[in-house]
Amino acid sequence: MSTPTDLGRRRLLASGTAAIAAAGIGGATRAVAQAAPPAAAAQAKPLPAYVSWKDADSMIVHSPNTVETRWSAFGSSLITPADRLYIRNNLAPPDVSIVANRDAWQLAVEGVKQPRTLTVADLKSLGVDALPMVLQCSGNGRGLFSDKASGTQWKVGAAGLVIWGGVPLRAVAEALGGVAPGMRFVTGTGGEAIPAGIDPKSVIVERSVPISALEDAMLAWEMNGEPIPHAHGGPLRLIFPGYSGVNNVKYIKRLAFTRDETDARIQQTRYRIVPPGGKGHPSMPAVWTMGTKSWINSPAPGQRPLRPGWVQIHGVAMGGMNAARRVEVSIDGGKTWRDAAFFGPNLGRYAWRQFVLQAQLRPGTHQLASRATDTQGNVQEERTPFNASGYLNAGWRAHMVQVTVA
C-alpha cells in the first residue's frame, strides 16, 4: 500500500482478472450505469455558433464564452478530442477570417537581441515539436468549493489532455539572438479586438509568467493532429505547459521578454489568489502553475444506480509541473485507501495519467475519492483553502463521487 504503483498492462491483467474470474462476471446479471439521459442536454443552452461543431451531448454551455465538458464525457483513451474540449474566453474571439491564411499570421517578438515580426511560416522553419499537456482553466473546480465564488461554476470539465504541435519558444528566442539581458518574465498578448470605449488595459488578454517557463514553452499551430481550431486559439497559441489555461494566450500577436509583469488588469488584480472577501492586488500570488490533482471519471456523478459487483473505478491524475507518480482510491469517503494502477501510455510530466482501481461495491451509497502524489512527493490536498475567485481547487474531498448501488 505504501509503494509507488505503476503497473504495466501485463501486471494489471494478471492481478485484476484472476480476481474477476474468481468472482464470476457480472455479465447477464449486471447492468452498467448509463450516463445522464440526453434529455438533460436537450433542455440546456445550445452551443454558441463559433463552437457549433462541438459534440453537443458532451458539453455544458454556461455562457457564450464558457463551455464545459460533461463529467461523464471524459473517456478512458487518454486524449480529449477537440470536439469535447472546454472553452473559456476572456474576450470574444477575433473574426474567424484570421484562419483563412494561417501561415500569414504575424507575431511580434520583443525583448530579444534582434526583435522582429515573424509569420507562422517563418516559425515553421525554425523547429518542430509535439507537446502533450493538461490544459486546465484556472477556475476548474470552482463549482466544487462549498463556499461560492462568482464566476463559472466549473466542476471537472474545464480541463483536457491535448497534444500541441509547434516550435519550442527557445528555438525562436535563440534564432533572434537570445533573450535580452535582465528580462524576468515572458509576456504574451492575445489578438482579440478590444471593444470600443474601454480602457484596453482593463480587458486585454495579456499575461506574464516567470521566465523559467521558457524552458518548455511552445508557439503552437496544431492541436491533436490538426491546425488549432479558431475557437481554441488558432492560428497561433502560446503554450506554457504546467500553467493554467489563462496563461496560454490564444491568437498570440506579441511575445515579449520583459523586466516586469504586464500592467494589464488580467495580470495585476485578476487571476490572483485572494483571501475570501478581499480584492486582487499584485502582491498576491498569481495563478500560474497547477498543482497535484486527480478525479474519478467513471463512475461519474449522476449516473443511474449501479448493480452490485465489480466496477472499474477510473480517472485521471496530474501533477501540474510534475507527473503523477501514485494514485490512491477510497470507496469509503477517504477513511481507507488502496493504490490504483496506472494504465495506458505515459505522455510525460505535463500530461495526466489514467488510473484504475477494480472494486466490488455492495448495495448502498458509496463515496469514491482519489488522491494523487506527484514525482516530487507532493500529495493532493484534502481541501484547497477557499480563495475569493475560487481558483485552482484541487481538494480530493470536493471531487468525491457519490454512487448508489442497488
Next chain:
Amino acid sequence: MSTPTDLGRRRLLASGTAAIAAAGIGGATRAVAQAAPPAAAAQAKPLPAYVSWKDADSMIVHSPNTVETRWSAFGSSLITPADRLYIRNNLAPPDVSIVANRDAWQLAVEGVKQPRTLTVADLKSLGVDALPMVLQCSGNGRGLFSDKASGTQWKVGAAGLVIWGGVPLRAVAEALGGVAPGMRFVTGTGGEAIPAGIDPKSVIVERSVPISALEDAMLAWEMNGEPIPHAHGGPLRLIFPGYSGVNNVKYIKRLAFTRDETDARIQQTRYRIVPPGGKGHPSMPAVWTMGTKSWINSPAPGQRPLRPGWVQIHGVAMGGMNAARRVEVSIDGGKTWRDAAFFGPNLGRYAWRQFVLQAQLRPGTHQLASRATDTQGNVQEERTPFNASGYLNAGWRAHMVQVTVA
C-alpha cells in the same frame, strides 16, 4: 551516422537552433510552401453521407468505402484525429442505429472454456486500458508501386495513429475460464449485413490471426477519447496492434478462439501475398503484421516550390510489431543519409514516432527519402517486392518526396 538517434527536446534545440541562428532566419525573405490549393479538393468527389462529418479538405474520396487522408493533411502533433482518419470498408457499414445504445451491443465469445454472449456493458466491467496503435490499411502504398495492382491507389493516407480505449482481450478470455485447448487462431466476425442472394462466405468480414496476437489485443469501444465513431467500427471493434487494418474487425459480433483459420474468402484467398499474375491461395502468406516503414509528411508532394533556406523535414516511422529505433533521411534520393531526430512523445511499440531532420536546400529539385530501423534491427526495405494485390508497400524509394526549391 551509425548510432541510434533519439534526441530529447533539449538536445534537438541545442543542436538545431545554433545552426539556424548562424544562417539567419528565412524570415522576411522566405515564403513557406503552401498545401495544394483547395481548388483541387473542390473538384473531387464529396464525402459519403456516413462520413460527412470528416474534414473534407483533408480527405480524398476514392469511393463510398475508401476515403484517404491527404498526404499534406498529416500534422506534426502525433495523433490522427477522427475527422482526418481514413476509411476502408469491405462491406457497407451496418445501420447507424447500432450506436443508439452502445452498451447493449452483444458479442458472442466462443472457443473459451465458458462461452457466452457479453454486452459492451459487461465488457466494461472486466477491465480498462488505452492502447496507441498505427491503424494502416493493408493496401496503403499500393498507389506508389511502379507496377499497378487493381484496388484503391492509396499513397500514404490509409494510415493514422489512434488511441483505443477498451478491455484487453486477455481479460475477457480469462474471465470466461481461459482459451479452450488446442486453439491456434483468434477469429473475429463483423456485424455488417450480408447482401441478399450472395454466399455469405464470399463477402463476410471474418478474419483469423495467430493466437499470439491475443497478448496485446483489445476489444475497443473508444477511439481518441470518444466512443468509436460508427464509421470506424463502433460500438465495438477488435484491435490487434501491429496487424494491418483488415484484421481489426469493426462492429465485432463474434470473437472465437479457433483451431483453424476461417473459411471466409477474405481469409482464404484475399489478403494474401500473391506472386504477380497469380491467384490467392491459403498456402500463401496472410496479410497480418505490418513491417518497418516511414515516410516524410512535410514537405509533402505537390506543394508549391520552396524558397532556399532551412527546412524542417519531418515525418513518421513505425516498426509494425516493434517500435522504430532510428530514422535516416536523405535529401539526394538515397545516395547519402543523415540521422534524423525523434521528437514528441513515445507511445510505445505499436505507435509511430515522429522524426525531423533540419536541412538547407539549394535551388533545384531534391528527392527526399526516409529509412526507418526498428528495435529488432529490421531496416525499411528500399523496394517492397510487388505482389498481385499491392499489399504492404513499405519501400523507401517508392515513398520519396520530390521538392523543388526556387
